[in-house]
Amino acid sequence: MNATLKDLPLKDVPLYWPAFIAPSAREWIVERMSSAGTVDEGALEVLGAFTDDGYHSEKMQGSLSLKGGAVEYLKGLPLAEGVEGTTEFNADGFDIHLTQGHVGNAQLSQGEVKITGLSNDEEAIDIN
Numbered sequence: 631m632n633a634t635l636k637d638l639p640l641k642d643v644p645l646y647w648p649a650f651i652a653p654s655a656r657e658w659i660v661e662r663m664s665s666a667g668t669v670d671e672g673a674l675e676v677l678g679a680f681t682d683d684g685y686h687s688e689k690m691q692g693s694l695s696l697k698g699g700a701v702e703y704l705k706g707l708p709l710a711e712g713v714e715g716t717t718e719f720n721a722d723g724f725d726i727h728l729t730q731g732h733v734g735n736a737q738l739s740q741g742e743v744k745i746t747g748l749s750n751d752e753e754a755i756d757i758n
Contacts, residue, residue: 635672640699643669651676652690652721654748667699667713691720699731703743703755708733722749 635646644660674692678685699713713731717724728741744756 631674631676633674633676635669635674635694638669638672640667640669640696641665647674650685651678651687652749654751655690655719655721655723658724658745658748662702663696663699665700665709666711668697670695670697687721691718693718701726701731703757710738713738722746 633646635643638646640663644656647656647659649656672692672694675689676687677689678687680686693716695716697714699711701710701713703710710728710731710733713728715726715728715730717726719725723744723746726743726745728738728743731738742756742758745753746755747753
């Protein structure tokens with residue numbers, strides 16, 4: 631299955647992303663990114679099958695272009711707000727490329743965030 635999104639409020643992404651497809655990646659988006667912002671453009675590619683045991687994903691990858699987002703990169707730290715940038719993702723994690731935003735009074739002009747380990751509950755984050 632291939633899907634595209636355009637001008638979708640980020641808070642509505644869970645309505646279009648079934649909970650059984652890459653559940654850990656979906657949970658991260660829902661819990662940490664869905665309070666504000668718009669997906670300007672997005673693409674998703676999913677390959678899987680339903681069996682007697684449920685859904686089995688063979689491949690899930692996609693990309694999003696975000697405008698005006700709010701992101702809680704690490705629980706307990708202040709939100710990054712007014713976030714703009716792009717992200718590529720799969721069932722295991724995200725590569726986020728920031729072009730602007732702010733954390734409190736600190737302005738973000740560019741940055742890279744790599745989140746891995748979502749598919750095996752060994753979440754790690756690298757922020758540059």
